[in-house]
Amino acid sequence: MTNNLDTFFGAISDPTRRAVIERLAEGPAPVSELHAPHDIALPTFMKHLKVLEAAGLVRSEKKGRVRTVHIEAAPLAEAEHWLNRQRRIWEGRLDRLQLLAEQLERETK
Template identity: 55%
Template sequence: MVRHMENNQPELDAVFHALSDPTRRAVVQRLTQGEATVSELHAPFDMGLPSFMKHLGVLENAGLLGSAKAGRVRTCTLNPDRLNAAERWFEEQRAFWQGRYDQLDGLLASLKGETDET
């Protein structure tokens, strides 16, 4: 019997889309160390600021980061709840497949027992 898993989760789709790009993953990784200004986040990347801002927009739309503006300085912070949702999805997948592997191990052991008895 095939177990149907709910895959229509737009928020999770947005998180995986946002994390599909190495620049955005690097920004998320940097924000795990604490908040940072857009200038600080942009500094390591060899791209124009408008292009980099598009990356931040994708992360913000996915709910992975928040930002606040004080004067001309925009500061970004990580929203770990969205990462936790992706982690839970991976844990569900791991549990599902571990159960399948356990069933396969049991079947192989029983088949081996039948072979050894003949």
């Protein structure tokens, strides 16, 4: 059961990768520019890019010697749906617990 959600959440569980996403939200950029602010070796950084690409968060094209990277909107939706559903279910539960508590309150009064 190697889900989309697995690779998606796995991809954004790393701070370097989240930083890349945040940067890319402002627009596409070549690898070297994306790499610059991070104090890690280039090949290490490329691995992070591959993880993001494998998770479908990012796509890239090479033109000449420059590879340009840009974000992909698609997979975010699914992840948000999961989180939303969970939050609704368990906030619902908390609400019901509160109602129960209030009811008990009234009964013991």
